[in-house]
Amino acid sequence: xxxxxxxxxxxxxxxxxxxxxxxxxxxxxxxxxxxxxxxxxxxxxxxxxxxxxxxxxxxxxxxxxxxxxxxxxxxxxxxxxxxxxxxxxxxxxxxxxxxxxxxxxxxxxxxxxxxxxxxxxxxxxxxxxxxxxxxxxxxxxxxxxxxxxxxxxxxxxxxxxxxxxxxxxxxxxxxxxxxxxxxxxxxxxxxxxxxxxxxxxxxxxxxxxxxxxxxxxxxxxxxxxxxxxxxxxxxxxxxxxxxxxxxxxxxxxxxxxxxxxxxxxxxxxxxxxxxxxxxxxxxxxxxxxxxxxxxxxxxxxxxxxxxxx
Amino acid sequence: xxxxxxxxxxxxxxxxxxxxxxxxxxxxxxxxxxxxxxxxxxxxxxxxxxxxxxxxxxxxxxxxxxxxxxxxxxxxxxxxxxxxxxxxxxxxxxxxxxxxxxxxxxxxxxxxxxxxxxxxxxxxxxxxxxxxxxxxxxxxxxxxxxxxxxxxxxxxxxxxxxxxxxxxxxxxxxxxxxxxxxxxxxxxxxxxxxxxxxxxxxxxxxxxxxxxxxxxxxxxxxxxxxxxxxxxxxxxxxxxxxxxxxxxxxxxxxxxxxxxxxxxxxxxxxxxxxxxxxxxxxxxxxxxxxxxxxxxxxxxxxxxxxxxx
Numbered sequence: 234x235x236x237x238x239x240x241x242x243x244x245x246x247x248x249x250x251x252x253x254x255x256x257x258x259x260x261x262x263x264x265x266x267x268x269x270x271x272x273x274x275x276x277x278x279x280x281x282x283x284x285x286x287x288x289x290x291x292x293x294x295x296x297x298x299x300x301x302x303x304x305x306x307x308x309x310x311x312x313x314x315x316x317x318x319x320x321x322x323x324x325x326x327x328x329x330x331x332x333x334x335x336x337x338x339x340x341x342x343x344x345x346x347x348x349x350x351x352x353x354x355x356x357x358x359x360x361x362x363x364x365x366x367x368x369x370x371x372x373x374x375x376x377x378x379x380x381x382x383x384x385x386x387x388x389x390x391x392x393x394x395x396x397x398x399x400x401x402x403x404x405x406x407x408x409x410x411x412x413x414x415x416x417x418x419x420x421x422x423x424x425x426x427x428x429x430x431x432x433x434x435x436x437x438x439x440x441x442x443x444x445x446x447x448x449x450x451x452x453x454x455x456x457x458x459x460x461x462x463x464x465x466x467x468x469x470x471x472x473x474x475x476x477x478x479x480x481x482x483x484x485x486x487x488x489x490x491x492x493x494x495x496x497x498x499x500x501x502x503x504x505x506x507x508x509x510x511x512x513x514x515x516x517x518x519x520x521x522x523x524x525x526x527x528x529x530x531x532x533x534x535x536x537x538x539x540x541x542x
Numbered sequence: 543x544x545x546x547x548x549x550x551x552x553x554x555x556x557x558x559x560x561x562x563x564x565x566x567x568x569x570x571x572x573x574x575x576x577x578x579x580x581x582x583x584x585x586x587x588x589x590x591x592x593x594x595x596x597x598x599x600x601x602x603x604x605x606x607x608x609x610x611x612x613x614x615x616x617x618x619x620x621x622x623x624x625x626x627x628x629x630x631x632x633x634x635x636x637x638x639x640x641x642x643x644x645x646x647x648x649x650x651x652x653x654x655x656x657x658x659x660x661x662x663x664x665x666x667x668x669x670x671x672x673x674x675x676x677x678x679x680x681x682x683x684x685x686x687x688x689x690x691x692x693x694x695x696x697x698x699x700x701x702x703x704x705x706x707x708x709x710x711x712x713x714x715x716x717x718x719x720x721x722x723x724x725x726x727x728x729x730x731x732x733x734x735x736x737x738x739x740x741x742x743x744x745x746x747x748x749x750x751x752x753x754x755x756x757x758x759x760x761x762x763x764x765x766x767x768x769x770x771x772x773x774x775x776x777x778x779x780x781x782x783x784x785x786x787x788x789x790x791x792x793x794x795x796x797x798x799x800x801x802x803x804x805x806x807x808x809x810x811x812x813x814x815x816x817x818x819x820x821x822x823x824x825x826x827x828x829x830x831x832x833x834x835x836x837x838x839x840x841x842x843x844x845x846x847x848x849x850x851x
Binding site for chain 1: 692693694695696697698725726727729730731732756757758759760762763765766767770797800803804807808809837838839842845846847
């Protein structure tokens with residue numbers, strides 16, 4: 234496959250769809266994911282293994298994983314909240330498992346009713362589960378440090394705590410940590426500072442990705458800051474679906490289409506074809522009637538004479 | 543006055559209002575500008591000296607300049623399209639005069655019906671006019687290189703042409719040049735490259751500012767790129783009014799409120815107080831019934847525990 238510089242990891246089928254009232258039919262999810270892959274998207278977070286009673290939008294995740302696994306070259310990622318979810322993810326054959334660990338313990342207790350210690354035990358159990366699998370069935374295991382840039386409940390969070398939890402997550406058996414701006418609080422200086430602090434503590438190869446929100450319009454500036462210093466994976470959601478839309482045009486998640494334009498315009502390769510991305514976007518819009526689909530670049534169009542790398 | 547790191551130059555009263563159908567009454571413009579200054583905004587482009595037949599929204603620019611001049615510490619900037627406009631600007635007592643020079647000659651011919659040579663002659667005449675004034679009445683004279691990052695008519699523009707026109711504008715008597723992404727085509731790599739090329743040709747002190755659009759959602763990322771390498775003046779428009787809004791939430795101009803948040807969150811000083819900015823925004827919204835006012839940060843609110851520098 235063609236070499237890429239930046240992995241744009243599409244989280245719309247999980248982070249986007251789980252926040253909508255309406256439930257996208259399984260066949261539509263599968264078609265959307267196929268169109269994303271056809272556009273050149275290399276990694277998609279296709280769903281989340283949570284109880285259907287909590288998130289009925291994600292009840293078909295095993296089926297969606299099964300479909301996504303048939304697409305050559307696609308890394309199939311899922312979110313899990315706990316060991317039970319990880320067991321289902323392993324059973325389904327996911328290539329990558331992510332579990333969120335909230336740096337704000339207040340947020341963690343409120344959100345998943347678990348302390349840091351309890352979460353780290355869960356992470357350790359998942360790592361053991363994965364290690365017990367035959368090599369070809371071992372998913373890559375990442376811990377996403379959520380509220381890493383601040384918390385709506387606690388306010389600023391300690392950078393030293395972020396670093397400490399990163400170290401503990403790796404010690405508990407995660408292959409990698411990610412930094413998540415769950416609240417849209419991050420600024421570019423903070424992104425650079427925090428990434429470097431975590432690198433100093435766990436090594437560069439243990440932190441490759443950021444998950445940024447656009448709540449205050451800073452998403453792409455923060456992504457640029459991260460990529461400038463060497464971050465190579467940036468999460469984004471097609472049409473900016475998901476997250477907490479406060480304002481017209483404000484999405485929780487970075488808009489995939491605008492991020493791909495940013496990266497490609499700078500001459501860095503995503504492997505993603507813009508026309509293909511628009512086909513996936515059009516399909517998504519049709520499959521989610523009444524849901525607002527964001528994104529500046531698709532509306533404005535590519536610049537005259539613009540060439541994908 | 544308190545030292546600042548980044549000058550956020552407010553262009554809403556000119557660039558924003560001139561693009562609206564409705565005409566804001568003179569008293570409302572004056573009150574809005576007073577509120578902007580009260581929030582700590584140091585420079586406002588208050589209007590444009592163009593024939594009222596062309597832009598009736600700007601017919602009262604002399605009166606608005608007269609009011610703005612009474613505000614202590616405020617730099618009062620105006621746009622002029624030609625020598626005639628500059629004469630009026632000097633008469634009105636503007637502190638700063640900007641004239642756009644389009645790098646795309648196709649755009650220049652279509653927009654102001656003048657070739658590069660004709661525009662450079664106009665710039666030379668304006669410089670002579672300014673030099674002939676008594677020292678205390680000489681406005682600062684800037685040439686804004688528009689379509690510097692690409693043109694909707696020509697497509698990509700030559701960076702060597704941008705540099706050549708910058709040199710010629712300085713030789714013709716401009717104190718400074720600025721780079722304008724009129725079309726929203728710019729990307730951060732290009733911003734850094736082009737600023738450095740112009741610096742190499744005319745000296746750093748001759749290029750301090752950029753005027754960026756958010757048409758493809760890249761405005762703040764481009765502003766960050768510019769500030770990272772040492773650009774100290776960034777234009778923005780309150781509520782993102784003006785420019786070419788293609789998409790919901792898409793403004794032509796960078797939103798002042800989001801830019802101020804970006805800069806202050808990084809620990810750089812704008813001298814601008816966010817509460818004061820919101821008062822000016824609320825006034826603006828009330829004075830422009832039916833006009834969509836953009837901005838992510840005002841809708842989402844400042845992060846919990848956030849402190850202005």
